[in-house]
Amino acid sequence: MASSRTILVAGAGIGGLTAALALARKGFRVVIFEQAEELSETGAGIQLSPNATRLLLELDLGDRLRPQVVMPEHLSIRRARTGAEIARMRLGAGIEFRYGAPYWIIHRGDLQAALRDAVSANPDIVLRLGTRVEDFAIHQNGVTVQTRQRDHVGDERAVALIGADGLWSRTRAAAGDRSKPRFSGRTAWRATVQTSVMPEIFRGPAVHLWLGRNAHLVHYPVRAGSLINIVAIVNDTWQGEDWSAPGASDDLMGHFGKLSWGDTARGVLQAPGSWLKWALFDRPPLRRRGQGSMTLLGDAAHPMLPFLAQGAAMAIEDAMVLADCLASGRDDIPRALRTYEALRRGRTARVQRAARFTGELYQLAGPLALARNTVLARMGSEKLRSRYDWLYDWRRL
Template identity: 40%
Template sequence: MRAIVVGAGIGGLAATLSLRRAGVEVTLLEQSRRFSEIGAGIQLAPNATRELRRLDVLDAVAAAAAHPAHVSFRTWSDGSEICRYALGREAEEEFGAPYLVIHRADLHNALAAVVPPESVRLDTTVVAIDQDTDSARVTTATGEHLTADLVVAADGIRSAARQWLFGKDEAVFSGTAAYRAVLPAAEMSDLDLPPLAVWLGPDRHFVHYWVRRGELLNVVAVFSTDEAARESWTAEAEPDEQLGEFTGWDPRVRTVLERAGQVLRYGIYTRTPLTRWNVGRVTLLGDSAHAMVPFQAQGAAQAILDAAVLGDALKSATPADVPEALDDYVGRRLASATGMQSRSARAGTEFHLPDGPEAEARNARMAAYAAEHRFMPQAPAWRADVRGRPQ
């Protein structure tokens, strides 16, 4: 069995490793000239770290990560705690895998380190995908044609493969944008910051947590806006723009934003959920299939889960079985991943961003829930084994 994976982001790397463990020969194509990963921190819940353990990369990921003992939800104006939920050792004992926070580049490096170099072709841009009954093919920008039994398109949020398979669809602005920055821990030592905190305020929220073993502080500041912002990981905000958006917030929040200096600003966009991801011998995976807003911290996790199920679906398949195996993969993942897409979108407006009496009612609900539950409301999903087998 031979597969071509298009895109060497987190989803593409995880898919390559999962397919190789299933006995598939994989060629991984990446348009960049070297492995690289932009962005900043991401959170990895136990549903994702369980699969990283199966890929034999969890130890390397955990060594580069931070391990928060809890997550604290706080009021925007004075930092008073609304509630907290257990993570750390308690979560690992309960769900069988750790909750980690990590710099995206560190996760990417851990995955890339165990992909054999001979499986990777960098500086290779795919310009077309096609197929017939017996095989699937990609065409590169240099005119080369590569053939395999299946093609996995993990080409990200602006997926060209998604458009080739299902037609063009426009990104829809969510009405929110975010500032992000990563700051050295040494510059934050005087602020007594919780290890992982979400500050909730009117039409805004502010998230921070340590990454790279506590050496860096990852910051994301989300705000509502009527002005469509660029969907870019590298666009810079105007100097001190972030301070104007978070006027009146707790001094610790303001200090972090001030010390961040030049921050990046990006618009948060949604994609229309698909009703299928695959056609014949070609399938989507990760953000190309189900790009989601970040309000449930599950974007990377869902790509890793896709990869796990894809490998599981193909491990006993023959080349002739590929279309049926891809149907199995999509059938096992589509409802769950698109459900997470919808929950993430709702969380942005219904949970994170209300004001006035609605916010007060939300805080009361959160406090009441936390009084009876050790773990966050989404935690039951961390227990599910995506391969459909008991842990």
């Protein structure tokens, strides 16, 4: 018989760890299975908009996160060829005032470490590293999950299973959706450099976004301002599943030719000694996220392109709504999970679509790019920001 308060989570990414913390606060016992032997520092920068920071602060993670984050003062949108600023959107204290929570930028490893430390300090959460969820079976009283740890196969029973196992989710496949994620035709290249190697104007607390033909570039400080995270997005055919495949600088520079990209942007791209790349995938919105006592969360449910910087934020929102639903519906867990799915469906689908559309907008060329730049320049900071009200001002019911 499953313990009536044990919930199993597949995956200790941002989504799985946040879900465990949120569920433990509601009185559940949580076991997280993570296939990796250790939670390493993989990844680079993540932007955390107020819809996400509000929730992280509610989980009392402020003291763990503040020493690592940077609060950017503005987003500066620049022309690839000249470096001239097209538009500037103020962030900083104004965002906190407007939405009641700050806009932060952070290294993914630092966010994951803060969550992991909070998980380790919580006696109601068990984190099993090196343990892969292979399959599950739903039954009347809950769910039985089959796991593999090296050569050892094990079974665990609980009242619910949360599949938070990312883009290539095995739990999603085991639940019946064997379709493959959709390749976007683009790869993201990432690197971090010491802040001191960047030109003076790019060292401060700001997000810089460069728009060019068939490519764009983003950079901002992380790790309390000591490192600059650089991400270059290019049109590409490489479709590896790895988050950290090595990429050659010469190959990257081939996408940032001198005709379209000026010396300043090319100088930023030449600063890192090495690059890692990952292919960008998403999926169309999902109609049914779960069944019986299992459901999906984060990238497993709704992987999205990174152009709105909302992948982690949506996983965090999912986690909090899920915990609310399970806490108020613990007598009928399948029903509570369907309520969670209904509450999240519209929002995550809208963000998936908006992220895709933003990516198209960023890489326009010719007259369409000119028209985009003119509109952006005319909007002004306040109007630019208010376009994100629906995203940043979100609250739980």
